[in-house]
Amino acid sequence: MDSELTIVGGRVLGETLDTSHQQDIFVVDGVIDAIADAGERPPVGVVIDARNQVVTPGLINSHHHSHEHYHKGRYDRVPLELWMNYVRPLTDFPITPRQVYVRTLIGAIQALKSGTTTIVDDLNAGPKLDPALIEASLQAYRDIGIRAMVGVTLFDKPFFRAMPFVEEEFPAELLAKLNAVPTTPASQILDFVSSLAVSHHPSSARVAALLAPSAPQRCTDDFLRAVRRTADDLDLPVIIHVQETRLQAVSGELFYGKSMYQHLGDIGFLKPKTQLIHAVRATPNDMQLLATAGASVQHNPNSNMKLGSGLMPMRAFLDAGVNVSLGTDGCGSIETVDMLRTVSSTALVQKLRGGDHTKWIGATDAWHAGTIGGAIALGMEGRLGEISVGASADLCCYRLDTAAMTPLNNPLQQIVYGETGSSLDTIIVDGKVVMESGNLIGIDELGILREAHAAHTELEPFIAKAEASVNEMMPAYRRICDRCDSHVIDQKILPARF
Incomplete structure (x- = not known):
């Protein structure tokens, strides 16, 4: 079902902040339905491979x-x-x-x-x-x-x-x-x-x-x-x-x-x-x-x-x-x-x-x-x-094969002090994937930014006049x-x- 999604094999930064073992997160209708040890039960719906990734709340x-x-x-x-x-x-x-x-x-x-x-x-x-x-x-x-x-x-x-x-x-x-x-x-x-x-x-x-x-x-x-x-x-x-x-x-x-x-x-x-x-x-x-x-x-x-x-x-x-x-x-x-x-x-x-x-x-x-x-x-x-059962599935998956995460001693501290976003691979909001392999999938990012430059060029004289x-x-x-x-x-x- 499209309303079901499973993130498999990720190191989950949950309530205990313990990311030492891999877990699967099961999502139904935008909500986390279950969290289980990796492989304990078969995945359902859309499957996201989060092996060698840490999964955090957004x-x-x-x-x-x-x-x-x-x-x-x-x-x-x-x-x-x-x-x-x-x-x-x-x-x-x-x-x-x-x-x-x-x-x-x-x-x-x-x-x-x-x-x-x-x-x-x-x-x-x-x-x-x-x-x-x-x-x-x-x-x-x-x-x-x-x-x-x-x-x-x-x-x-x-x-x-x-x-x-x-x-x-x-x-x-x-x-x-x-x-x-x-x-x-x-x-x-x-x-x-x-x-x-x-x-x-x-x-x-x-x-x-x-x-x-x-x-x-x-x-x-x-x-x-x-x-x-x-x-x-x-x-x-x-x-x-x-x-x-x-x-x-x-x-x-x-x-x-x-x-x-x-x-x-x-x-x-x-x-x-x-x-x-x-x-x-x-x-x-x-x-x-x-x-x-x-x-x-x-x-x-x-x-x-x-x-x-x-x-x-x-x-x-x-x-x-x-x-x-x-x-x-x-x-x-x-x-x-x-x-x-x-x-x-x-x-x-x-x-x-x-x-x-x-x-x-x-x-x-x-x-x-x-x-x-x-x-x-x-x-x-x-x-x-x-990340808990009953919470909205608003989740981020950070790759562990990046400079910020290598070597891996403490994922939380390395995200807080060293991460720039370059390790982000997948983002899920309300149970739907909005970023995949580091790319936003809901919009044409480069097209929007080009349009923003053009809009700013048109509006800049009015902004300058307002500032004056x-x-x-x-x-x-x-x-x-x-x-x-x-x-x-x-x-x-x-x-x-x-």
């Missing part, structure tokens, strides 16, 4: 922005607050559904080829919502075969107003110009996402919807409560950016008189299946609050390093009982959707915190965050991020950054820079 990229792909390689040595408006300009530019489709596939290609089987896409729709563009992105994920959860970015305060001192530092004429930009009401976008979730629910759809309120400072409390009610009513995961930078920690104090974590707790926003993206700056009290609420935090090490935001205190979060997931972030901030690089960076840069070396974040911690941690954060523990409009705000932004730098932050916040 990685979960819990944070990505597909709308940034045409901005790849344009920015460096720019902190978050000065950079973010370049990839979310209020000046819209013409883009077709086909260009969005191709743009989405750029990231999905790299995601799969770095061992990712689930990607969470925080997709900014631009000033005006066009459902055809959202559908183009969903179709791209359907066609390539990856599991995707797409959240249209939600906010009812424009990005330029998400910082303190805007009324004082922005020229009145510029504020009037920015305020006059027509946008789709946030309530209308929330209604659209709610309707989308009915037909694209994570419980049943491989390409699904979730809720993505941008950040506390970009949403009114009433809007955040509306998002929370929607998430509870529809049983949807939630992702939200929280305290990525020192300036945002200052903003929490100035806007709410407390940390943004504490404010979200006070309005009843913190619950399980809720991921707080970045969480670079936090106090022990913030961590305890999240642990009690069952919320997760999400580490994006490469993006945080490139933007100079700092280093999340991952071990402290884990010790407090807070689940940690991993993400790459968008290609406007960090030019890659490579989750193998993210897992490796997590296990490496977290050691800079020093202290007791037995408490350092290692390969096992990083791998857990990139698999089971991501599943817990999405409310899909037991279904994603692991953002430059009008830069003098005011720099003054705001300088003022915030002079503010003292809570001394209990764990260090984020060294």
